[in-house]
Amino acid sequence: MHDAADTRTTGPRDHHADVAILGGGLAGLTLAMQLRQRHPDLAVTVIERRAHPVREAAHKVGESSVEIGAHYFAHTLGLREHLETEQIRKFGFRFFFSEGADKVDRCTELGVSQLMPTPSWQIDRGRFENHLGERARALGVRFDDDAVVRGLDIADDDGDHAVRIEQAGETHTVTCRWLVDASGRAGLVKRKLDLAMANDHNANAVWWRVDGIVDPNSWSQDAHWLQRCDPPDRWRSTNHMCGPGYWFWLIPLSSGAHSLGIVCDADMHPLDTMNTHAKAMDWLRTHQPQVAASLDSTEHTLQDFLFLRHFSYGVKQVFSRNRWALTGEAGLFLDPFYSPGSDFIAISNTYICDLIEKERAGTDIGPYAELYQQLYFSFYENTLTLYQDQYPLFGDEQVMPVKVIWDYTYYWALLAPLFFAERLTDLATLGRLRPAFNEARALNLALQPLLREWGARNTARGRAPASRLLDQFHIGWFREMNSALNDTLDTEAFVARIADNVARMRWLAAEILGRARQDHADIDDHGLDALLADTTDVPVSLGANWYADAA
CATH class of the missing domain: 1.20.1260 (Ferritin)
Incomplete structure (x- = not known):
C-alpha cells in the first residue's frame, strides 16, 4: 500500500502498481480516486504528461456536466463541497433559435425559468483537475506528473503489463497488474492494439476561451425578457445559439473566463470557414451577429483557440479479460451537445472498478468484461442516434x-x-x-x-x-x-x-x-x-x- 508521503515523486524509479492509469486528466484522476476509495490497499499509479498544477481555464472540452456525471463527481467521489464552492451551479441547458438574429430577445428560447431539483455544474477543467490531483494524492495515489510514456508492453496472458516512462530526463518502468488508458485522444493503448474505429457522425468543432463572463442578459433592455428567469442568471446556463446545421456554446468558468465553441455538420458548415479565430468571428457575424458584437468587446480578450475535425469516433474494444481497459476519450467520443462526456467517464470507470474488484477476488472476469462492454457500447450507440444526421433540424x-x-x-x-x-x-x-x-x-x-x-x-x-x-x-x-x-x-x-x-x-x-x-x-x-x-x-x-x- 502507498502512503500519502510516497505519492509525490521527485524523480524516476522502477516500481510495481496494482493499477497503472495512463493519463491524469478528468477520466484518469476520477478513476484513481474511485479505486482508492473502494480499496484503500490498492496500489494505484497515475502517469500524466502535463506538469501539475495546470493553469485554470485549461483548454479542454467537457466543462458542462449533466446529471450522471454531476452525480458521479458530487456523490460517488464525494466532491459536492468543491463543486458548490469552487465551480458554478449550472442553470440547465438553454437554447436560442437565433440564426441571423440581431435581437436574441425576439427569438424562441428553450430552457428553465427556475433551477431543476437535481443539480449539475459548469466545471473549470483546470481548477477541477488540480483539485482532483490533490485529492488523489491525499488518498494515496502515486501521481507521476510531467512524465511521458515511451513504450507499452501489454501482456496477453497472466503476466504483468509494463509501461516505460521518461521523467526529468531519466527513464523508469512501471509494471502493473491492470493497465487503464485514460490518455484522451492520444489513445495510447488504442493505438498500440489498433482499436480505433470511425463512426458516421460527420461533425467538426472549433472552440476558444475569452477573459470575462459573457452575460446574455446584456443583449436586451426588455424588462419582461430579463425577468423571465428566477434568478435572472441566464449566464450560468450552457447557452446554445442554434441554427441549421450548427450550434454555438457559451459556458462560464469559475476562474472568470468564458468558454465558446462552434459545433457543426461538416457538410453544411465546412471547417475551413472557421478554423482560425478571425474566421470564426466572421462566421459568427453572419450567423449570430448579436453574439459576435458582444464578443468584440475589449474586455473579452482571446485566451486560446483550437479546432477538431471529425471529433466523434467509436472503438473496437474497451474492456479485456487480459486486465486492460480504456476510459474517457481514450475509448470513444460522441458529441458535446447534451454534454455526455463526463457521463460516459462515470459509466466506464464504474465498470472498470467492478472488473478490478472481481479479478482481485479470483473471479474469471472474461464473461463480465464482455457483458459490460456490450452494455457500454449499447449506451454509446443509443446516445449517438440523438446526434447523427440530426444537425440540419437544429435551427x-x-x-x-x-x-x-x-x-x-x-x-x-x-x-x-x-x-x-x-x-x-x-x-x-x-x-x-x-x-x-x-x-x-x-x-x-x-x-x-x-x-x-x-x-x-x-x-x-x-x-x-x-x-x-x-x-x-x-x-x-x-x-x-x-x-x-x-x-x-x-x-x-x-x-x-x-x-x-x-x-x-x-x-x-x-x-x-x-x-x-x-x-x-x-x-x-x-x-x-x-x-x-x-x-x-x-x-x-x-x-x-x-x-x-x-x-
Missing part, C-alpha cells in the same frame, strides 16, 4: 424544442436512473429490464427520423421567429422525472419505475406523431404506428404552445 424552433424534450425524457427514463441507483452492474435487475430497454430503444429509433423529416418539411415551408420562452420547468411530469432520479427504491419499485418511464415515452411519442401529422398529414410514421398500437388514454404531455407554429 427549427418548432421541432427542435420537441426533440430536446424527447431526448431528455429518454435519458432520464433509463440510463440516468440506472446510474443513480448504482445498478449498472446489477445483472439480475438488468435482465428484468431488458424488455423495457428494448421498447425504449425501438421508440427512439423511430422518433429520431420522424423528427428529422418533420424539420425538413418545415424548412421547405419557411418559418419566422417568435419571442417566447418554452419553459421546461413548468412541465410537471418532466420536472418530476428529474427529481425522481434521487429516489431510493428497492428492486421491485425500481423495475416498476422504469416501466412507468417507458410508458411516459410511449405517450410522448404518440403525442409527437399526432402533432407532426397535424402539420404534415402524409408524414411517414417510421414504424411508430405499430409500436404505439396498444397506447390508449394518452395524457397531454407538453401542451399546444410547444407545437405552435411560430410563423
Whole structure:
C-alpha cells in the first residue's frame, strides 16, 4: 500500500502498481480516486504528461456536466463541497433559435425559468483537475506528473503489463497488474492494439476561451425578457445559439473566463470557414451577429483557440479479460451537445472498478468484461442516434424544442436512473429490464427520423421567429422525472419505475406523431404506428404552445 508521503515523486524509479492509469486528466484522476476509495490497499499509479498544477481555464472540452456525471463527481467521489464552492451551479441547458438574429430577445428560447431539483455544474477543467490531483494524492495515489510514456508492453496472458516512462530526463518502468488508458485522444493503448474505429457522425468543432463572463442578459433592455428567469442568471446556463446545421456554446468558468465553441455538420458548415479565430468571428457575424458584437468587446480578450475535425469516433474494444481497459476519450467520443462526456467517464470507470474488484477476488472476469462492454457500447450507440444526421433540424424552433424534450425524457427514463441507483452492474435487475430497454430503444429509433423529416418539411415551408420562452420547468411530469432520479427504491419499485418511464415515452411519442401529422398529414410514421398500437388514454404531455407554429 502507498502512503500519502510516497505519492509525490521527485524523480524516476522502477516500481510495481496494482493499477497503472495512463493519463491524469478528468477520466484518469476520477478513476484513481474511485479505486482508492473502494480499496484503500490498492496500489494505484497515475502517469500524466502535463506538469501539475495546470493553469485554470485549461483548454479542454467537457466543462458542462449533466446529471450522471454531476452525480458521479458530487456523490460517488464525494466532491459536492468543491463543486458548490469552487465551480458554478449550472442553470440547465438553454437554447436560442437565433440564426441571423440581431435581437436574441425576439427569438424562441428553450430552457428553465427556475433551477431543476437535481443539480449539475459548469466545471473549470483546470481548477477541477488540480483539485482532483490533490485529492488523489491525499488518498494515496502515486501521481507521476510531467512524465511521458515511451513504450507499452501489454501482456496477453497472466503476466504483468509494463509501461516505460521518461521523467526529468531519466527513464523508469512501471509494471502493473491492470493497465487503464485514460490518455484522451492520444489513445495510447488504442493505438498500440489498433482499436480505433470511425463512426458516421460527420461533425467538426472549433472552440476558444475569452477573459470575462459573457452575460446574455446584456443583449436586451426588455424588462419582461430579463425577468423571465428566477434568478435572472441566464449566464450560468450552457447557452446554445442554434441554427441549421450548427450550434454555438457559451459556458462560464469559475476562474472568470468564458468558454465558446462552434459545433457543426461538416457538410453544411465546412471547417475551413472557421478554423482560425478571425474566421470564426466572421462566421459568427453572419450567423449570430448579436453574439459576435458582444464578443468584440475589449474586455473579452482571446485566451486560446483550437479546432477538431471529425471529433466523434467509436472503438473496437474497451474492456479485456487480459486486465486492460480504456476510459474517457481514450475509448470513444460522441458529441458535446447534451454534454455526455463526463457521463460516459462515470459509466466506464464504474465498470472498470467492478472488473478490478472481481479479478482481485479470483473471479474469471472474461464473461463480465464482455457483458459490460456490450452494455457500454449499447449506451454509446443509443446516445449517438440523438446526434447523427440530426444537425440540419437544429435551427427549427418548432421541432427542435420537441426533440430536446424527447431526448431528455429518454435519458432520464433509463440510463440516468440506472446510474443513480448504482445498478449498472446489477445483472439480475438488468435482465428484468431488458424488455423495457428494448421498447425504449425501438421508440427512439423511430422518433429520431420522424423528427428529422418533420424539420425538413418545415424548412421547405419557411418559418419566422417568435419571442417566447418554452419553459421546461413548468412541465410537471418532466420536472418530476428529474427529481425522481434521487429516489431510493428497492428492486421491485425500481423495475416498476422504469416501466412507468417507458410508458411516459410511449405517450410522448404518440403525442409527437399526432402533432407532426397535424402539420404534415402524409408524414411517414417510421414504424411508430405499430409500436404505439396498444397506447390508449394518452395524457397531454407538453401542451399546444410547444407545437405552435411560430410563423
